[in-house]
Amino acid sequence: MNDRNVQKKEICTAISKAEKVLIGIGGEWRLREDGKKVRSRRLKDEAQRALREGYESLYRLIKDKDYYIVTTLTDGAIYDTELASSRIVAPCGNxxxxxxSKACTKDIWEEGEVPSDVCPYCGAPMTGNTLEAEAYIEEGYLPRWEAYKQWQAGTLNRRLVILELGEGFKLPTVIRWPFEKIAFFNQKSAFFRIHKSLSQIPKEVEERAWGIGADSLEWIRGMV
Ligand SMILES: [Zn+2]
Known part of the structure; x- marks a missing residue:
């Protein structure tokens, strides 16, 4: 059994004993359609299958737990999984x-709800409700963020496992830094940071935290 298998076993055990499980999902779970071009249909299918399997593994790992998931992705793929949408917050939008696109109203529509995809109030084109929008309307995620904050308050002094999957430094204020802080303050927590190249753990939390240098999506696939 190599090191990684030992770590997987330990993490499974920690999760099975946990009262609360906090998950962060970052850029390693984004389908890479830029950079390394997904040229062929086959490669694209493979990437999508890998992603689906990753989410399935994650679901099997935490489905019986009191969990909450924070994701910085905006592709909405997580909502097509069995993970409970009431336990997911996507602060960067969907x-x-x-x-x-002009943010003349704080209204947000489902895809296809306005067939012309033109704002019914001002006639400006519609755009995705994400951080990439010129004028991002944060009201889309704020109620869920409040719910997350409340859930988080309930983790205090509970056996908490924090599993951070593939989040880099693009938006450290959403997942990385807050998770370190939660691990620091909760003495019953165990914090696992999994990332191919950015798995380092700051000194302040090293007692309760483990960095695992692996691609988090590959790592979790077939884990359970
Ligand atoms: Zn408008």
Whole structure:
């Protein structure tokens, strides 16, 4: 059994004993359609299958737990899985939700709800309700963020496992830094940071934290 298998076993055990499980999902779970071009249909199918299997493994790992998931992805793929949407917050938005590109209204529509994809109030084109929008309407995720904060308050002094999957430094204020802080303050927590190249753990939390240098999606596939 190599090191990685030992770590997987330990993490499974920690999760089975945990009262609360906090998950962060970052860029390693984005379908890479830029950079390394997904040229062929076959490669694209493979990438999509890998992603689906990753989410399935994650679901099997935490489905019986009191969990919450924070994702910085905006592709909405997580909502097509068995993971409970009431336990997911996507503060960077969701490409499948539409907003006025001029943000003349805080209304947000489902995809296809406004057939012309033009703002019914001002006639400006609609755009995805994500951080990439010129004027991002944050109201789309704020109620869920409040719910997450409340859930988080309930993890205090509970056996908490924090599993951070593939989040880099692009938006450290959403997952990385807050997770370190939660691990620091909760003495009953165990924090696992999995990332191919950015798995380092700051000194302050090293007692309760483990960095695992692996691609988090590959790592979790077939784990359970
Ligand atoms: Zn408008």
């Amino acid at each position: 490409i499948h939700w539409r907003q006025c």
